[in-house]
Amino acid sequence: MLPHYSKGRALIFALAALTWLAPSGAMALDSDEAGLTPVERLGKRVFEDKTLSRPAGVSCASCHDAATAFQGSNGSPVPAVARGSQPNSLGKRNTPTILYASLAPPFGFIDDKDEETGKVEKVPAGGQFLDGRANDLLAQFEGPLLDPLEMNAPSKRFAVEAIRDGAYASLVKEVYGEKIFDNPDAAFEKLAQAVVAYESSARFHPFASKFDDYLRGKAELTAIEKKGFALFKDPKKGNCLACHVGKEDSRDPKDWLFTDYTYDALGAPKNAAIVATANAPDLGLCKRPGLEKLAPAGFDVGSVCGAFKVPTLRNVAVTGPYLHNGAFTKLRDVVAFYATRDTDPARWYPKAEKFNDLPAEYRANVNTKEAPYDRKEGQKPRLSEKDIDAIVAFLETLTDKPQVATKP
Incomplete structure (x- = not known):
């Protein structure tokens, strides 16, 4: 089984105050080089x-x-x-x-404490690419x-x-x-x-979203955005904060990177449009070169087949398609998938063949223990359709706003 990640921690980075230079247009970058060394x-x-x-x-x-x-x-x-x-x-x-991406730690194994059992185990975290194959x-x-x-x-x-x-x-x-x-x-x-x-x-790393302004006390979230944020954090509802971490008692945007850089197997539906993986499934982390040498003694490399790095949710509203194989083009579909993957698998998988982008021997690696995945077929999902809409509304507050570049 994929190691159970408590993921209740936040990775905190000491960074200098930052300013983003960009012209008008969503997420556009100024064509000149003002402000660069x-x-x-x-x-x-x-x-x-x-x-x-x-x-x-x-x-x-x-x-x-x-x-x-x-x-x-x-x-x-x-x-x-x-x-x-x-x-x-x-x-x-x-x-x-x-x-x-520059804020990610180098690839390695870190201590993770299971909050239920108190057991500490080593789990993979950090690195670049979705399978961590580049150290930095x-x-x-x-x-x-x-x-x-x-x-x-x-x-x-x-x-x-x-x-x-x-x-x-x-x-x-x-x-x-x-x-x-x-x-x-x-x-x-x-x-x-x-x-x-x-x-x-x-x-x-501009930290220039509406959510950042909210943290700084310069903006207010709407009612639906506040509801979405509460559901995002609720361990019995969205439980998104378990992996997409932020420091709940901090109003500093740098403490809200929305990822703990660990790896998880989500059982994404197969994307038949990707020819390269038609007959050779993408197994993610377990195929990272050199993983066996880096792993601690006794670590089962096969347990992370199908696992990919938890991405930041900053700017997620404008970075579709989603998941490692781009299975979803709409952000709402991703949130709905998380909520109903296990309660209504026929909605996402042909013939209700769950986790159909993984060989059968690795499907047990998929995270089915943490909310909202801890449901069975036919049970009520942890999130309603209105809950899903609210979480999407909150996620849209994470898009960095453009700023007018200042010429030197």
């Missing part, structure tokens, strides 16, 4: 450089679009997965937002760049030489010195660090 500016240019793919035309920004909270599919005919640089190349998994953002950078289904760059050296011969080589030298390109391996590492600096800059 030289290394962040360099990282932005690498992030947006379409000459690094083969064939040219795809950049990091192609699949991490500022207009949709740095999530996207690059015009894919299958919105659940991104289109790559090669004709007809499509990814295998839904693209996660990289807003707030620095390790994450090269994954999409070199993936044949994504940017398809033939090598790190190729990327370095494209930048060396490109339009912003002078900025690279300004940041890292005239000899930066003498050692391609060292240059790649430095360029990756620049991208990390950009992705760690203020515009990637």
